Amino acid sequence: MPRRRTPKKRFLSPDPVYDSRLIHMIVNRLMKKGKKSLAYKLIYQSMQQIAEVTQQDPVKLIEHAVRNATPLVEVKARRVGGSTYQVPIEVDPDRGTALAIRWILSSCRNRSGKNMISKLTNEFIDCSKSIGNAIRKRDEIHKMAEANKAFAKYRF
Template identity: 75%
Template structure:
């Protein structure tokens, strides 16, 4: 964390096709080695596949999936004396969204399947139904925060 000035927050422009900031956040996390056009191609194919399988608006399903994977609390390690405590704390909305997106993408990368489009489609559909590894990770974090609620008085 910087000692002198707080860095200016950079705001993301919406994506060109759907005019959504959330999609641009997902594409930026999906991108590897600066290949943004490939990331856009993968994600737009995913959205098209979601629309074909569910016959609903795919943007609503993607938003629901990210919302279901977004944590409300997280635990942060704090050292007191010689021991380390896991202190639960609330998550800012922007950080929560970023964590949810990161968990969805890591879960779909670990998934078995042929290509990234089908893996991402299945993970987003599972997350929108409150299933899948990303939602399981969120529930695990919430359980850890609930278990360590006694240390909430010693905020970080």
């Protein structure tokens, strides 16, 4: 963390096909070893499958899925007087979106299935229906924050 000033927030350009910043964020998190064209291919084929299966706009479905997986609170470890407390803290919207994307993609990678396209498609559809591993992860974080609500006074 910088000591002098906080760096300026960089804004992503929207993706070329759907003109959505969220899709571009997902592509950047999906990409491994700088292979962005492969990540674009995976996400676009997944979006075609979503459109075929659900008969809905895939961008809106993905936005809904990410919104469902976004946490409202998280816990942060704080040392007070020699003991460590898990303090619940409200999540900034940008960080919440980043966490949701990270959880969705990690649950895609852990899912059993043939290829990444089908795993991405199924995870986005599950998250839009409020089921799946990313939603379970969000619920665990919320439960942990609820259990440690007494330590909210150590928030700064």
